[in-house]
Amino acid sequence: MEPTVRLDLYRQMVLIRTYEEAILREYHADKKPVFDIGAGLIPGEMHLAAGQEPVAAGVCAHRIPGDSVTATHRPHHFAIAHGVDLNAMTAEIFGRVDGLGRGRGGHMHLFDSAANFSCSGIIGEGLPVAVGQALAFSRRNTGNVAVAVAGEGAANQGAFHEALNLAAVWKLPVLFVIEDNDWGISVPRAAATAVPSNADRAAAYGIPGVRVENNDVQAVHEAAGTAIARARNGGGPTLLEVHTLRLWGHFEGDAQGYRTDLAQVSGRDPLPAYRAALSEAGILDEAGTQEISRQASERVEAAISFAKASAEPDPAHVGDYVFA
Template sequence: MAPTRDVQHWMYKNMVVSRRFEEAIAKIYFEGKTPAFNMANGPIPGEMHLSDGQEPVAVGVCAHLNKDDVVTATHRPHHQAIAKGVHLEKMAAEIFGKKTGLSGGRGGHMHIFDADVNFACSGIIAQGMGPAVGAALSRKMQNKPGVAVAFIGEGAVNQGAFHEAMNLAAVWKLPFICVIEDNAWGISVAKTASTAISNNAERAAAYGIPGKRIEGNDPFAIHEAAGEVIARARAGDGPSLLEIETFRLAGHFMGDAEGYRPKGEKDALFEMDPIPAMRARMIAEGTANESELAALESDAAARVEAAIKFARESADPAPEDALTSVFAA
């Protein structure tokens, strides 16, 4: 069943916000880093991983969540953070390393944390599995509502943390969902060269839980499948595993030459860009018209512009702040 009209509009707008946000970040990232590239230079220091192309996964799942539900994400987190409702201005400021950032500029883009909407991410592969399972356990032990969702990449299923967390979630029948974003590449290693099976959802059988793979990077199909497993978790029926076929239109990181991709792969992916595809589908099916979509796109652009302005104009943290908010023996 397709999402309602209002949900479709929400999904589309958040996909556009994510794309426009990352386009802005990508442009700014190289300021001060040319002609000789130095990752530490410019207004946005460090690595940068973009999620262009993977937006359907975030909105399809997060459309079913509220701020009390927990989400953990990966080193490629912007689309999920935006769909979960992370404060956009503070997230931008965090990426810029500013005092007004979510963590005062300490975490950067791979360690976004917003307690107000229960969102966190990590640059460590599969690291979000344990905290998400722990959050699900806390809700069950306290008899509180809410589910926990861990987003991971397809390469993370080969980490021990994945198996350990999935096993405990199944043993304890926790309100937990693992969502695998299968973009076919673990950095520069193809899934076919690193993983023994083509469908990671089949791993669910090892834990006695439901598993499903959704093909085609289709936001409506993702929304339907996510709704089923999240409802199941809320009903107390335990965890589930979803693997979602998606793709990244950018490299693994900013500056990635992507020489590992087969010739023509990127061109083919851009032909399947999910944002214009969803736009055309909504118009064809009568759930939106040109003026409505133009208004959503304009609002998205304005939000991003305001967030980037806030980040640029925010103050840098004081040097002495480096030792605050740090646990010491």
């Protein structure tokens, strides 16, 4: 892989992590001394994707204008990697009028029509939506690909199987991405899923199934590149599962008493591991590391400032923009 591509992957991962750390800071800033999920500038649940950066960075490196992504309730990493407007996304997370949904949706309901991005708190909801998008791309012969992202728990939903079957029957340009972070909220994968790898399920629909281990961003990039090129060339869908990592809780405030792997989690962080690999390869030095971090922080803090400066919605207009 070219050094420039490897650096781009690292930059994307750093931007995502920097953003998630900033949202973590702002989310908890005014929820002390006793945690109150309904208090503060960002009330409600918050699902952050620290540790899952390699999946979004590796997949979205292959996007072209017009491609679509349907993401999960843990959406920020894919939104950033897919090119969603950072200012408008952050304003939406803060519930402000300059947000993607005018402050009506919050962090689990990010919709950016310009970027062809959406997400939902409903498990598996984006899978059939992506099939519909892929059908439109196919009918219009645009050369675009739909990417549907779901967690390993969603692979047990009926929508997962229905979406894969229809995409295979119609040979649609869609990539199904399963983020296997080992935990469906507090349930370990092995306790809820009969097969060791969801990628094995692709065989039932006559499509390729690929599993990437070790949260390896370069392996994700390679596997996604093959699948997306196949889809663009009329080869149909692929199921890609990535064994990734949830560094933090299912949601902020999650005590994680159920996790038997907590002692090992920090040592599996993909960011320092990839930084060390680039350094060993002579691609990234300390000065470069600092500059990438500075640029990411500058961009993220500008988005936070934009969101805080945006007005809160007027309660008198609560029904506006809710129904198109």
